[in-house]
Amino acid sequence: xTPIISVQNLTRKFGDFVAVDHINFEVHKGEIVGYLGPxxxxxxxxxxxxxxxxxxSDGKATVLGYDVxxxxxxxxxxxxxxxxxxxxxxxLTTLENLTFYGGVYGINDKARIAHTLELVxxxxxxxxxxxxxxxxxRQRLSLGIALVHKPKLLFLDEPTSGVDPTARRAFWDxxxxxxxxxxxxxxxxxxxxxxxxxxxxxxxxxGKLLAMDTPTNLKRTxxxxxxxxxxxxxxxxxxxxxxxxxxxxxVGLAGDHLRVISQRVGKEALQNLxxxxxxxxxxxxxxxxxxxxxxxxxxx
Amino acid sequence: xxxxxxxxxxxxxxxxxxxxxTLAMILVIPIMQLFLLGYSATNDVRNIPLAVLDQSxxxxxxxxxxxxxxxxxxxxxxxxxxxxxxxTLIASGDARAAVIIPPDYAQRxxxxxxQVAFILDxxxxxxxxxxxxxxLLISQAxxxxxxxxxxxxxxxxxxxxxxxxxxxxxxxxxxMISAHFMIPGVIGMILYAIAAILTxxxxxxxxxxxxxxxxxxxxxxxxxLIVGKLMPYVILGFFNTIEVLAVGHWWFGMPIRGxxxxxxxxxxxxxxxxxxxxxxxxxxxxxxxxxxxxxxxxLLPSIFLSGFFFPLEAMPAFLRWLxxxxxxxxxLVIIRSLLLKGVGLDMIQFDVLAMTLFAVSxxxxxxxxxxxxxx
Numbered sequence: 001x002t003p004i005i006s007v008q009n010l011t012r013k014f015g016d017f018v019a020v021d022h023i024n025f026e027v028h029k030g031e032i033v034g035y036l037g038p039x040x041x042x043x044x045x046x047x048x049x050x051x052x053x054x055x056x057s058d059g060k061a062t063v064l065g066y067d068v069x070x071x072x073x074x075x076x077x078x079x080x081x082x083x084x085x086x087x088x089x090x091x092l093t094t095l096e097n098l099t100f101y102g103g104v105y106g107i108n109d110k111a112r113i114a115h116t117l118e119l120v121x122x123x124x125x126x127x128x129x130x131x132x133x134x135x136x137x138r139q140r141l142s143l144g145i146a147l148v149h150k151p152k153l154l155f156l157d158e159p160t161s162g163v164d165p166t167a168r169r170a171f172w173d174x175x176x177x178x179x180x181x182x183x184x185x186x187x188x189x190x191x192x193x194x195x196x197x198x199x200x201x202x203x204x205x206x207g208k209l210l211a212m213d214t215p216t217n218l219k220r221t222x223x224x225x226x227x228x229x230x231x232x233x234x235x236x237x238x239x240x241x242x243x244x245x246x247x248x249x250x251v252g253l254a255g256d257h258l259r260v261i262s263q264r265v266g267k268e269a270l271q272n273l274x275x276x277x278x279x280x281x282x283x284x285x286x287x288x289x290x291x292x293x294x295x296x297x298x299x300x
Numbered sequence: 301x302x303x304x305x306x307x308x309x310x311x312x313x314x315x316x317x318x319x320x321x322t323l324a325m326i327l328v329i330p331i332m333q334l335f336l337l338g339y340s341a342t343n344d345v346r347n348i349p350l351a352v353l354d355q356s357x358x359x360x361x362x363x364x365x366x367x368x369x370x371x372x373x374x375x376x377x378x379x380x381x382x383x384x385x386x387x388t389l390i391a392s393g394d395a396r397a398a399v400i401i402p403p404d405y406a407q408r409x410x411x412x413x414x415q416v417a418f419i420l421d422x423x424x425x426x427x428x429x430x431x432x433x434x435x436l437l438i439s440q441a442x443x444x445x446x447x448x449x450x451x452x453x454x455x456x457x458x459x460x461x462x463x464x465x466x467x468x469x470x471x472x473x474x475x476m477i478s479a480h481f482m483i484p485g486v487i488g489m490i491l492y493a494i495a496a497i498l499t500x501x502x503x504x505x506x507x508x509x510x511x512x513x514x515x516x517x518x519x520x521x522x523x524x525l526i527v528g529k530l531m532p533y534v535i536l537g538f539f540n541t542i543e544v545l546a547v548g549h550w551w552f553g554m555p556i557r558g559x560x561x562x563x564x565x566x567x568x569x570x571x572x573x574x575x576x577x578x579x580x581x582x583x584x585x586x587x588x589x590x591x592x593x594x595x596x597x598x599l600l601p602s603i604f605l606s607g608f609f610f611p612l613e614a615m616p617a618f619l620r621w622l623x624x625x626x627x628x629x630x631x632l633v634i635i636r637s638l639l640l641k642g643v644g645l646d647m648i649q650f651d652v653l654a655m656t657l658f659a660v661s662x663x664x665x666x667x668x669x670x671x672x673x674x675x
Contacts, residue, residue: 051517073519081517085510091318092311103307104518145514 002065003028004153004184005050009059012045019045021207022059027186032179033212034198035188036295042207043188044084047155050186051081064153077105079153080146084161086138088145090131094122097130098144105149113148120144120174136167143174154178156187160194172197192292201291203298210298215291222297223289225249228260228270231282238279245273250296261293304520308528312502316532326498330490330540331547337486338479338552345430349377351386351395356405364401364416367442373434386419396421397431409446472640480555483548484635485608487541488628491567492574493599495537499530499578500591503670508587522671530575537571538564557642563635566652569659570631576662583669602628627662630655 005027012020020042027033035043048054050063052072061068063075088097094117102113117123120140130138139159146154156175160168172194179185187198195201195215202212211218232238238258242251247265251258260270267284274281316323350368354361368374374397378389389395400417408414418435422428473480506512515525541564548554556563577598578591585591604610605619606628612620623629630651637643637651645652 053513053516076517077519079517081514083510083513085513087510087514089311089315089509089511091315096311096314100307100311101514101518103310104304104515104520106303106519108303 001029004031005061005063005186007046007050007059007061010046010049010056010061011058012042012049012054013057018207020049023207023209025202025209025212027184029184030179030182031200032175032185032187032198034195034201035186035204036190036192036195036201036291037188037204038190041204043204044157046204047081047157047186047188051076051079051155077149078151079155080149080151081155082142082146082157082159084158086135086142088130088138088141091129093127093129094133094141095126097141098148101145102148107149116144116148119147121170134167135162136164136170139163139167139171140174143171147178152183154183154185154187156185158188158190160189160191168194192290192295195291203295205299211294218291218294219289222294223261225261225263226265227287227289227293228262228267229254229285229287230258230260230270230274231256231284232258232274233280233282237277238274241274241277241279242270245270250293252296259287259293261289261297302524304518305524305528308520308524309531312529312532315502316536326494326536326540327543329494330486330544333490334483334486334544334547334552337482338548345427346372347375348373348396348427348431348434349394350374351378351380351389351398352376353380353383353386353398353400355403356401358406360406360409360414361401364405364442365399367438367445368399371434371438373431373438390419390421393421396424396427397435399435477553479548479552480640481636483544483552483554484639485632487544487548487567487635488570488606488631489599489603489608490540490544491537491571491631492577492602492628493595494540495533495571495574496578496581496595496598497592498533498536499575500581500585500595501588502533503529503579503582504585504588504591507582523667526579526667526670530579533575533578534568534571537574538568541567541571554639555642556639558638559644562645563638566631566634566638566655569652569656570627570634572659573627573631573655573662576659576664576666579666579670580662583666583673602626605629606632608632624654627655627658630658 003026005025007023007025009022009024010020011018011022023042023046035046037043045054049056050061050068052068052075055069064078066072066074068075089100092100095113098113098117102108102116107113114123117126120143122137122140122144125133125137128137130141133141143156143159146156160171163171175185175187175197187194189195198215200212200214201218203210203218211222213221230238230242235253235256235258239251239253242248242258242260245262245265247269248260248262250261253259262270267286270284271281352365352368354365365376369376378385378395380386380389383400386395386398386400390398398419400419402408402415402417405414405416416439418432420428420432420435503512506515545556545563549556578595581591581594581598585594601622602608605612605615605623606626607623608628612623612629615623633651634648634655637648641647
């Protein structure tokens with residue numbers, strides 16, 4: 001089966017600055033693929049190239065089998081795009097916004113518009129001015145706009161920035177529902193927990209795609225050492241000592257404990273060293289690697 | 301019909317009508333401007349306050365003052381006893397002109413070489429030049445009258461007349477009412493300013509909110525985006541034209557002598573220039589304020605170099621040459637000719653052609669730049 005998105009050596013330079021640096025990946029039908037990276041790492045630039053909004057400096061890409069630069073019109077009619085800014089007219093009502101974008105896609109069927117509103121949970125709020133709505137609602141309307149023409153592929157660019165956790169969770173439930181219906185989704189985020197929801201995650205940094213795999217595989221292949229959670233007192237002093245310890249790859253403060261990633265350094269070795277340095281150790285437990293660990297390990 | 305275009309136009313209209321304050325401004329500002337300029341921007345000088353120092357106090361001097369009184373250019377506001385008082389009155393602006401009649405006026409009038417002094421406040425050249433020519437006219441007429449009287453007293457029936465007489469007939473605006481000259485200008489300015497400012501800000505607003513980017517990823521074509529965006533402002537501008545014409549005609553009594561259909565069609569052509577300027581400004585500006593400023597920067601030279609207030613003939617050659625670059629210049633010639641002179645298309649060919657050329661080229665340049673910025 002041909003991939004929904006296929007990217008080969010895609011590159012974009014702005015002067016001397018390389019925003020996207022020879023990236024390669026594929027996305028298949030029905031997948032939810034996350035694109036994780038800090039601001040300015042090239043996530044949005046990649047999406048803009050795939051939508052034909054920016055011309056690649058090098059490499060090539062196809063979306064739904066169409067060339068991103070030569071056939072961007074064909075692509076745009078078939079994909080949905082939700083930008084970071086929630087591009088809605090805040091002096092129009094919910095229904096007016098959706099009716100307008102529907103009309104632009106050639107959809108004038110009132111039932112279809114109503115159905116889309118229901119899908120994103122805004123039924124009953126048709127005549128609310130969007131400037132009076134919460135960010136969570138605006139986010140859902142923005143998704144509705146991206147969905148009104150029933151696209152096969154959705155690009156979501158940081159769709160949950162500024163949205164409260166409950167609304168974020170509800171939003172992801174909706175994303176799963178869409179994916180089950182056969183929609184392929186490429187979503188960028190800088191929230192680690194959100195990346196965990198994706199079937200596959202690409203990790204972006206400084207224009208480079210460092211890795212792309214399922215969260216589980218990423219954790220297994222990138223974090224080869226052990227993760228320890230060290231509860232000790234005083235924590236800051238413990239951090240200093242463990243950072244200098246041979247075999248310890250990384251130590252980080254995590255609220256009331258330290259997260260230690262180490263190669264071939266056991267629980268006892270940690271315990272002994274800390275005790276020798278007069279640190280009171282309450283307990284040391286084995287922890288699970290997270291995507292944050294993966295990201296920090298890759299970023300080094 | 302094209303669903304994308306209709307959606308765009310409908311959306312734009314909803315936005316215009318939702319913003320009641322802006323809508324009210326669009327509808328009220330032209331009328332306000334019209335009243336403001338129709339009444340204030342006038343060169344018709346009447347009732348200039350005059351100070352009089354009559355040192356002669358004779359029947360002859362009173363006859364001269366009566367002549368001044370009879371012409372409604374002057375109003376004898378002060379009768380004073382010293383030149384110092386005159387100085388104070390003119391310095392304070394209470395009097396704009398003064399007449400000094402010397403003590404020997406009656407005597408010298410008999411000898412045929414009487415002199416009076418006329419003092420003028422030249423700080424406002426417009427009213428000063430009117431006052432000066434009025435004073436000269438009054439004196440000349442008075443002299444002629446004295447001579448006639450003298451001849452008739454000496455038994456002669458000869459009527460004294462200057463050898464050359466100029467009989468003036470003023471065409472098109474016989475009473476030389478400034479408002480009739482101003483109203484067509486107001487129409488031009490309003491069309492230009494409203495079209496350009498509204499277009500520029502509404503396009504920039506879409507960019508600020510990111511809705512332009514959202515629109516680009518839809519199947520809408522750029523021409524549909526441009527036409528859909530501009531069409532509502534064409535309609536509004538058209539309405540403004542009719543509004544100003546109607547008030548100008550029925551309130552200020554401005555004649556509409558030319559073909560109304562032609563006036564409206566050519567106004568739309570000019571409106572397109574304004575829309576083009578606005579669209580162009582929107583491609584330069586990043587914020588609505590910048591867009592507004594960019595439009596203002598083109599508006600001021602347009603007003604001053606188009607013959608709106610000041611006659612182009614009086615300008616230095618360089619500025620006159622620059623005025624050919626102001627689309628408003630051509631529209632003003634066209635609309636004034638059509639309204640006041642009632643001429644046909646054949647008399648204004650050059651201006652119609654030049655204006656159309658500007659409209660087409662500005663709009664094309666703006667549309668191309670707009671498209672380029674989208675990609």
